[in-house]
Amino acid sequence: MKKDIKNDFPIFKAQSDERPFVFLDSAAVSQMPQTVIDAVSEFYSTYKANVHSGIYGIGMRAVEAYEGARNAVAEFLSADSNEIIFTSGTTASLNMAARMLESRITAGDEIMVSTMEHHSNFIPWQELAKRTNAIFIMLPLEKDGTLSLNTVRAMAGPRTKIIAITHVSHATGAVNDVREICRMAHGVGALCVVDAAQSAPHMPIDVRDIDCDFLAFSGQKVLGPTGTGVLYGKEKHLCELTPVIFGGGMIRHVSAEDSTWADAPQKFEAGTPHAAGAIGLGAALSYIEGIGRKEIMAHERNLARMARRALMNMPGIHLYGPGNEKETSGIVSFTVEGAHPHDVAEILSRENIAVRAGHHCALPLMNHFGISGTIRASFYLYNTEEDVERLVAGVQKAGDMFQV
């Protein structure tokens, strides 16, 4: 990783006191390089216009930049541009996918999710099952919180219509073999929806190779602006499925009798989109590609391994997630005996270290572990070995305070 990378991100300057700011919550929101802030700011200060209206100079420029961002996302996923729908985030993408697929579900069908899902890849499917009288199935996990392919193999059957699965667990960093899970889904005639919120920022993704039917991720986790996201859908699905949100910019013809829809992806983007956000997202992806996701992944895994090894040797620390480091991403989830996760996060915060504490919107997984929450440190391209040392020292301090 290039040495002075933190200089690309103004937040580190803004938030450092006499101690450099250590940001370890990129799994929730990543920070933005100046190039992304500039791309957003340039839109607002020089060509802000509606991407649906402009037959004037800046309107056309806005359309070009917005569609350019769509092309950048398509390239990032090895997809086609007409398979990319801009949304406000993973949550919006997954809710939309669940609404779009409602017409494919009938009573008695099975909809499957894993027990490690974020609530946003859990509740939309649970609700879909309720609306359609389908059967909602939670795939159980191994003791270490991983999902065994054998479990999917054993539980997926001819009534299974949808398997919704996360690529990487945001709570433990466990990586799922989504390619194999998609193969199994297709083997029983089901569709596979992949939540890539925690993989898109960190590892190469090829939707053709994974062969998923839908895939979702969030802009704010890939160095982009908040309030942006993507839903990828295979072209044949997007052609066949009907929109679930209606309004301007998504029609072909409207009359008193009936209305018809534009082609995908426009028919799924009703209303004025968050063009500045999409343009910022495009800039973020090109920043990431400038470094390379393989390099980013290797860097984060190294930091996570360092953190795990140091924490493992401290008394009263419990680590969650797979022990096999090859199968995890740059996320380290742990608890400190005798100390509530929020208290540990608070003590770290006083050391100018930002971590996430709580149930991480993954209550089924917390139940699986029999705990109320964890402390999560998530690493990204701008983190350093020094950040790991600061984290470990901070956790030590918390442990001492609560007398482990």
Next chain:
Amino acid sequence: MENELYKEHILNHYRNPRNKYALTGAGVVGKEINALCGDEIILYAHADEDGVVTTMSFTGEGCAISQAAASLFTEYAKGKRIKELQEMTHADVERLLGISLSTVRARCALLPVKALGNRISK
């Protein structure tokens, strides 16, 4: 007000919470969950006919702030009117705990107050 959150008396109430049990036959029971962390506190109380608390206890797990707040609250409540207790504010709980609290952590400290506000009288 001191800036240090984990002062000795807070840690003391966290480690050895006072009145932490389910009061049997409580006339007043209330529960509140902190949506952010899922921590839950249940408050139990006996009150006389004027609504003055004679005994108060609590159960539930949580962070040092919510546990210490609940412990201190149950002690403070004795002899106070329920109505006045349930109206305690951010500033009031800061005074009770003797520490200043951010908006986020004030939610932890207000958990017992909210639980009392959600009470059902038996």
